[in-house]
Amino acid sequence: MMQPFFLLGPRYSGLGLALLALSLLLVQHAQATTWVVDASGKGNFTSLDAIYSTKVKPGDIVYMRGTFTTVQTLQNINGTKDKPITITSYPGTRAIVDGTTANPGGYQGLVRLNLCHFVVLDNIIVRKSSQSGISFYYNSDSVVQNCEVHDVQIRGIGGCGDNVVIRNNTVYNGCMQNYAGKFGSWSQVVSSDSCSSTTKFNKNWVIEYNKVYNSWGEGIDCIQVTGCVVRHNVVYDTYSVNIYVDNANGVVIDSNYIYSKNTSYYRTTTYTWPATGILVGAETWPANPQPTFNVTIKNNLLVGTNGISNFYGGSNWVNNVRIYYNTIWNPNATGIGPFTWPQQKNITPSGNEFRNNLIWTKRSAWTISNNVWVGVKTIPTNCTDTSSTITSLAVNTTLINFASGRVPVISSPLTDFYLGASSPARGAGVALASVTTDYNGYARASKPSVGFVEYGTQANSDGSDGSSASVATGFFLAAARSVSAFLLA
Template sequence: MLTILDHTCGKTLRTTAFLCVLAAAACSKKSSPSSETTNTATGYYVSPDGSDGNTGTINNPLRSINTALSKVLPGDTVFVRGGTYSEKIVFPKSGRLDKYITLKAYAGEKPVIDGTGLSVVGKEALVTLRNNSFIIFEGFDVCNFKSATPWVNANGILVDQGSKNIQLKKNRIYNIEHNVKPDDGRSGHGIEIIGNTDVMMKNILVEENEIHDCNTGYSENLTINGYVDSFIIRKNKIYNAENIGIDAAGGYSANTNAAYNYARNGLISENELYNIDMTTGPIGGAHGHGAIGIYVDGARNIIVERNKVHECDRGIGIVSENDAYPTSNCIVRNNFVYNSWRTGIYLGGYLNYTSGGTNDCYVVNNTLYYNNIETGAFGEIEGEIRLTERCNNNVIKNNLVYARPTDVFVHKYTTTGTNNIVDNNLYYTTGTAGWIWNGTAYADFAAWKTACGGDAGSTYGIDPLLLNTALPDLHLQNGSPAKNTGVIIDATIQGDRDIDGNPRIVNNKISKGAQQ
């Protein structure tokens, strides 16, 4: 889903909604055993030097990955030796509980599924899991799937049609490209997970993958869209992208049933995203720096935590582009967001465009540093934290905001939206950065607090003593005024670990920012 104009948000949220998110994440972990614990009945081997007439043993390997997959039963593993495989992989079978079908790289070797010269017809992927269950795909390069044909959709990995209990691990996806003009439907995905039937997709794990140098046009690098419930997107690295890094979406044409048409109950954690830059592709020509690192758009009950997002057009968004799908009951916590071209974290509906908005969300314990390198789509400074249309019942607390000298700490654009709480933050700048509330600018901290009706527990003008602002390293020096000066809302809201994996709350105290 393209982000080119604007977004934003604000207060109180029911704790039970977040308990559901945590329960969903726990369920996903329990239902997703690692490949090391998979009950393997038979091992098949594939090698570039093999033959499909062979038996598939290590000394008599097959040549085609698809041929090997046609032979497996639940519990079997296909080990693929290093080398290049020019074929579109389609999983023909499913495993079952405790008997996953596993397709993985042979230990210490790198198999490459290479799309060079392969055609793209309609929506296609180099690796497709369609109505599959209990599958592990691990350790491959998936690359060079390109098209210059209008209105096709090139994907590295596609998971759809009710698939469940799927693990995508330790793969590298790159050079997935739809090289046409924007008017010809430039679109594609590194990984697309799309719930496009009335069968719920659930227990999806995407972990330790690397996605880079893909031309996805109006689409994204890693997408979770439609009827997908209980997913974990963890420890991935996404970079050198012309549009959105990670997108959990709702309200698009993924599913014809409106009740099913949004992602829900997910965890986006410990990922690193950088060089997400729309100006590197033709979409950015008219819209500038409009892409987003991590984007929750019309989805519900999503936790975004412990990520590092830097050198992106915008950092993290819990936003809605669609009228009937407000982004709801989400938490953005314990993240580092820095050096964005525009805003760091934002909430709300697009200005003068949608009525969806952002409701009942938390933005807590994040560290933001030196975002807003350039002005926004309307020539304005978007703000380190940005709220646009229809933000209702949101909480913004315990954030450490270190702004550029002429920056805006918090920017609420319009009078739409109510009951947003802003408090217990630490604001610092070496210059004259200020605040904007309902479109009015404030340079004076006391006047700002009166205008927003909050921030009584916040501090302004005290150096937070970041470890190194030159690198930057956003960790805290000993003696930082952010240390142990936050307010505990609820452990389920603030999480049990900080950005480094250390306990988030210690001796019933919590620090401001992402590091305890």
């Protein structure tokens, strides 16, 4: 069985994440002081608010036990790179923070990490918040993992800070403030964001192995951040967009499974169609809007969504967007939008590429080649190759030849999208130095197949659906390193 994707060290050695081996974690925990936060008063503290730094030291473990019905705030608590402080559920239980009677205040989280550094928040349930679920402000080197967040009115998990990992969480019924699209505006379910309109961008975020679904806003967002990796998530049935990049740079959207199945979540403000699969934006709402650039979208599977598209406001702009090896199946409405992106005001777009994608269903700024279009007799006029040598194909739906022998639909398993031996998409790509592995982490062939997975690879049972329940919990960001090393690898 293949190793979990995140443990394949050499393939992502440039990512800039320091993984502490599980054995070292166990040794660290054996030597740590443990504390208990018990809602009924039978522990060392009755809430996270009562924890103070003169007691809880680097390497300590804080166990939460019971159901908490008030806002929980951890403030000014700091671990170190080698000895993070872990906040987790008491062994054999799962702590719950229930906001039915709590009042977090405007846009604030029911659980808050404020001005904390080298802290892991692990394995708790946060539910029924009148505002947000888990939030953090002015943090660095923070991890939120293995948590379940649901039924929150605004955001599920997110905030501002540097060196942040959000991994292996389940978030659903987010942005309920906009239930059925009635509020008219919406937040994000999982996202980075600036601490204020005047603060600098966040740096170095990793959002991976999460499941985000059934929500009335935007799924996963990289907003106002330099260096953001979004990989191996499952995102489906959100209202506006599944994965969004806005006012950000140095972003990689890699190996995500994105789909729209339930028509109840279709956006109906000015039209009726599903959320955009992946959207690259440059909006002007910040006090100091910044262009979005250096974005790579690769190895993703998008089924039944509104494709990959662009949105910008005013004179802000988008450049250097590279869309490689994606499978875009049965897109609704506009389908795939790079070729309808208008030229931004006073800016000549450059560096945009669309290569080695498998698609069913203004280009002067794009290099287009080696794509396979399924279900059409001819390639759409504005989507034909930009070079004089024709490298893209248009094939009948029945001739694409998936290994399963079936034509996949929205509810099909991922393996139904794997290519068969006689598929015209097999070996139809062009080798790209910047993309050497596929969705499952296998090497791309020298004459690669198009789409999210290389021909002949096997499903990764430890994460092919975007989940990773067996994730080791002791890894941490190396503060001195940067995600940009991975982005440039």
